[in-house]
Amino acid sequence: MDLITPEYGLFVWQVVVMIILIFLLTKFAWKPVMKAVGEREASINDALVSAEKAKEEMANLKADNEKLLQQARAERDEMLKEAQQMKKTIIEEATEDANEKAERILDKAQITIESEKKQALAEIKSQVAELSVQIAETVVKKQLDNKDEQMTLVNKMLDDVKLN
């Protein structure tokens, strides 16, 4: 029966020891330990989350880079195409322009030539007329002298004209 008869002294001691132990350990051990463990767990979780985030960001960055590269490539192609186009149009335009200018110059030249020709013809005509008048004058002056002489004169004059 001794085995299951409680001893008050031991009971009191156990209660006292337990209360002191709970108080001491709570204040100096459980609280700091629990806090440190909790903080460590939180920091590990944070680290994991941020690692995951970094990974995601990395992937995003990579995708962004890829996209940028593709865009750049597309832009370059576009630019090349545009340049080609521009070159073509510039050449075309230049050719057209040159043609136009050449044509205009030719036209102008034609017109000038025409007017020069007309002028020259008019001058010739007037000279011919003058010459004719001179010839006629001379002929008239020597007309009556000799028939033969007249003829020679005319021929001579005509030769002169030819020489002119």
Added chain:
Amino acid sequence: MHEIFELILSQQFMATHKSSKITVALMLMLILNSFSAFAQLDTEEVIDDSFNPTEMIMHHISDSHGWHFLGEGEESVTLPLPVILWTDKGLTSFMSSEFHHDVEGEYVVESNGQKFVNYHEKIYVLNEGEEALEFDEETHAALNANRPFDISITKNVASMLITAILLVLMFLGLAKHYKKSKAAPKGFKNILETLVIFVRDEIAIPQIGEKKYLKFMPFLLTVFFFIWLSNLLGLLPGAANVTGNISVTIALGLFTLVLILVNANKDYWQHVFWMPGIPTPVKPILAVVEILGVFTKPIALMIRLFANITAGHIIILSLIGLIFILETAGVAAISVPFALFITVLELLVAFLQAFIFTMLSALFIGMAVQEHEHH
């Protein structure tokens, strides 16, 4: 006795938990309990003049005023411990060695004008004018003496204090580590930290819940480590049987009871006194059962711990005692390996009982603070 324990245990378990871990624990306990019943029967039947196994076993598992290591009588090696008594004439104290190893009430110690004797590790103060203790074996009562309030540092108290000091040293060391670095500690401290996390994640949070567990962590941690370390130290040769003492387990069970009573919410009391959702005539009947249940829970806790630890000690002592009962050294070939096996098993039981006590305390507290969903 053990059948009653088992009944309480099994009912408790059926009602509260179905986890496989618990089932294993229960089976182990039942095995151990039946072992101890068998052992006790065995030892009681054998009566030998030269060797009394019951006395030997009782001596080993009971508390005493001195810490006996080896030898017998005057030649024994015993660490004297202070005897502190609260008598009618006030507080008095002397060392246990003053009894000169006498536990038959023959050696009288005088202190503070009073005469004291140690009768089977119970201190009696002799009535005024008496010179020797007269004891009635039939009624187990002293005829001319009474028992003072004995708050001696007995073997169990000393062991308890050693456990407490060890715990404080161990965990203050662990706490100190965190002041230096935030990293996980190494070696022994890492084991301690793992166990702290074990109590938190496997006991407190699942049983009490994420919201309220923190408040009960100090008690659960303290009780877990105290019981475990006491159990382990109790397995050492010559050590005290602290957790196998009913006074100790009563105190521990009382802590759980007080925590339940103080922290129980309205829902809990309603479920105790006026269970909702059942026909009104049944309610008073159930209230009686539930009120009983409030007290049987911690009682089951205290008996379980006491019975398991004591039973383990009794088995080991019985197996060793077998050698002396049969007076053949040959028996040692069987009983020593068997005792060794039981000792190793006790290492497991030491943890298991600490775990179960803490686990069930957490479970009962969890039940008391749980927010019920109203249906």
